[in-house]
Amino acid sequence: MDVAEPAVPARVTAAERIATELVFRKSCTPQVGRLLGLAAASKPDGTIAESGTGVGVGTAWLHSGLGKGARLVTVERDAQLARRAAGVFSDDERVSVLTGDWRLLERYAPFDVFFCDGGGKRDDPQRVVELLAPGGLLVMDDFTPSSDWPPRYGGEVDELRLFYLTHPLLRAAEILTTPSAAAVVATRRP
DSSP states (O other): OOOOOOOOOHHHHHHHHHHHHHTOOOOOOHHHHHHHHHHHHTOTTOEEEEEOOTTSHHHHHHHHTOOTTOEEEEEESOHHHHHHHHHHTTTOTTEEEEESOGGGGGGGOSEEEEEEOSTTTTTOHHHHHHTEEEEEEEEEEEEOOOOSSSOEETTEEOHHHHHHHHOTTEEEEEEEEETTEEEEEEEEOO
């Protein structure tokens, strides 16, 4: 039986065109994108955040699940990328694309969903956790799958992944998104 792949949202396609034009190769995969849409949809009146907008592919996936009462704020340090991504969402006042350091997001916290794809994930993981609302979802991709415990990367214990998977304020799991990529998804305990 042939089963058609689910449709790709129009804004995702628009952002992917920009990525192709700019030869930007750091956008999230469709597998992670669908996870982001699901996460955003689970918080229909929530505050959704993203660090590392890039050209807006992940932002567009988050937008695909955005409820009428939700707000999406994303930040990108590269002004050209932020400007191009902002154009994809210029007709939706629920979406704000900021230019600058990831810490600009702090004024919009706490977050019901936080796709931490840029700043924060590595340089201040404790602050990332603190920005989550109780029950908030944290999504981080670009991990290499590990079947070991504790998780390993490059032959060494992956301290960053271990931080999120064992943090006392989080309940977290590693999810295989492709055969060679994984995401960490966590919720903040009440």
